[in-house]
Amino acid sequence: MERSATLAAIGPPARGRWRLYAQLTKPRVVALMMFTVLVGMLLATPTAPPWSVLLFGTLGVGLVAGGAAALNHLVDRRIDALMARTRARPLPRGVLGGLQVLLFAAALAMAGVAVLWWFTNPLCALLTLASLVGYAGIYSVLLKHSTPQNIVIGGAAGAAPPLLGWVAVTGQVDPGAWLLFLIILVWTPPHFWALAIHRREDYAKADVPMLPVTHGVAFTQRRILQYTVVLVAITVLPWLIGMSGWIYLAGALLLGAGYLQQAHALLRDSGQAMPAFRFSIAYLFGLFAALLADHYLLA
Structure with missing residues (x-):
């Protein structure tokens, strides 16, 4: 514990720090989500959506999804340390501290919501924020530890990306x-x-x-x-x-x-x-x- 606290306080070398923060965002998962966001946008209209909506809508949802993933790392750091699949993550290893991860997640989420609000529409921004709360809060904090139906109910947050892409273009569900x-x-x-x-x-x-x-x-x-x-x-x-x-x-x-x-x-x-x-x-x-x-x- 003392070694982990020391490592978190000192922080990793600057050269490798970005890789640790990138790992927090679950990039492979977010990449698939962003693809479904893009498909949702393109299916929402018979003609091509404006390039600004395509670019910033996908970026905004991706940023919020990355922030939600980082919050999930923070919430799950205790159980991550017990599991072979996750014990090498930055928080269980002690190379990043909880406050660092919280600030990083908050910065990503706020930036993503702001991008969506200004470049798509308020409904898309609010629904994306709601999906973050659903995943990082309702699923990670409550459902995951209380019911074997956790992924059935909590899956609603993960199912939102194509809907969010659609709403980014049309402004309605x-x-x-x-x-x-x-x-x-x-x-x-x-x-x-x-x-x-x-x-x-x-x-x-x-x-x-x-x-x-x-x-x-x-x-x-x-x-x-x-x-x-x-x-x-x-x-x-x-x-x-x-x-x-x-x-x-x-x-x-x-x-x-x-x-x-x-x-x-x-x-x-x-x-x-x-x-x-x-x-x-x-x-x-x-x-x-x-x-x-x-x-x-x-x-």
């Missing part, structure tokens, strides 16, 4: 935006539960009531398959309501078949948890890419 939100909301539990199966011993050690810890691996495997079936059905809705055409439908069905295969393989063998987790990320990227390709190729 339309049915298409809600449908994009719904897709990610239903995608989140099977995506995260696969990781939770792989890391169930870590979660048990940290006393986090993830579904594989509280209900067992077999129960979670069945839930993943059930949610995947529902997800594949929901992804047909953009085609059914005329939001997209045959290019998207073909892509959604092919990707859905692949995801169902992964979920079925995981049902038979818990050792397939990480392949299923990795595929889920590629699945979401491919699905939103198909939406985007369909929107412009069939325009």
Whole structure:
């Protein structure tokens, strides 16, 4: 403890400090979120949105998402120190202090909200701020430690980015935006539960009531398959309501078949948890890419 406190007080060398702060923002997660923000913007209008909205809308949401991720690091620093996957993060290692992380997160979040307020619209800024509160506050502080349904309920914050992109362009929440939100909301539990199966011993050690810890691996495997079936059905809705055409439908069905295969393989063998987790990320990227390709190729 004394060594960690000393390291945090001194701080890392300036040359490597930016990498530590970048790590706090969960850049891979935020990159996928920013892609869905961009897709939400481009789908919101039949013509190209203004470049300023595309640029600053994506930047603003990305900044707030990075701030929320940093706050999550701060809230989870105790359990992160107990888990193999997270014990090398800056806070458990003691190379950054809590106040440093708090100020960094606040600066990112405030900058992001300001960018959205001035370059998109107030509704987008306020909804983005609400998603930060939902993720860093309601999910990280309350739900994560109180219920095995934490990711089902808390997933709403992570599902917001395409809706926020849509609102950045239109200034209102339309049915298409809600449908994009719904897709990610239903995608989140099977995506995260696969990781939770792989890391169930870590979660048990940290006393986090993830579904594989509280209900067992077999129960979670069945839930993943059930949610995947529902997800594949929901992804047909953009085609059914005329939001997209045959290019998207073909892509959604092919990707859905692949995801169902992964979920079925995981049902038979818990050792397939990480392949299923990795595929889920590629699945979401491919699905939103198909939406985007369909929107412009069939325009």
